[in-house]
Amino acid sequence: MQDFKKLLVWQKSFDFVSAIYQHTAMYPSEEKYALISQTRRAVISISNNIAEGCGRFTQNDLVHFLQMSLGSANEVENCLLIANSLKYLSDENMNELNDRNTEIRKMMLSLIDKIRKGN
Template identity: 35%
Template structure:
């Protein structure tokens, strides 16, 4: 038996995206450990965490609220990607790859949130 959120494609993609960004933060300089590395990890982990937490709620408005938090966390993770690119911690190719995945996930999450009644 699975939890309801484990069946959600957006949760699965958020989990994958989180692990991908976690891997790239390992390349960041040590001086970023308590700054950009930590912020990126917290933001990207919050995406899947909020989806799962909201899905357990008793009401659809509550789930919508948590989806809003997840969407905001994804926007924060995208900003962290921009910071990493500007600071030259990741290549333009890495940025483009993860930016594209985040854009796809954002669209899926917004569409999903709209369908919650």
């Protein structure tokens, strides 16, 4: 068990939530229960799963929850692509958010690899 707040990947994913909330607030109101909700739930799930994995007692459990976080990060990317294709999100904003998401995914993959090599 470890303190998830000390993990840089959790810190970045936690900060990413605010960025996603700011951008989705600009989507049309009819997307409130669709794309806005789905994107926000997915981005929250990234940091939530990291935190939950850190509360488990085995490294294998932590890896499992990091993999779930990766799935949520992929879901966020898909939501961003949809928003961009619908013109809710500019290419510039899409690229900036996707770059942050990619950085988080790379950090998770690196952490997973490190944990697996330690076992």
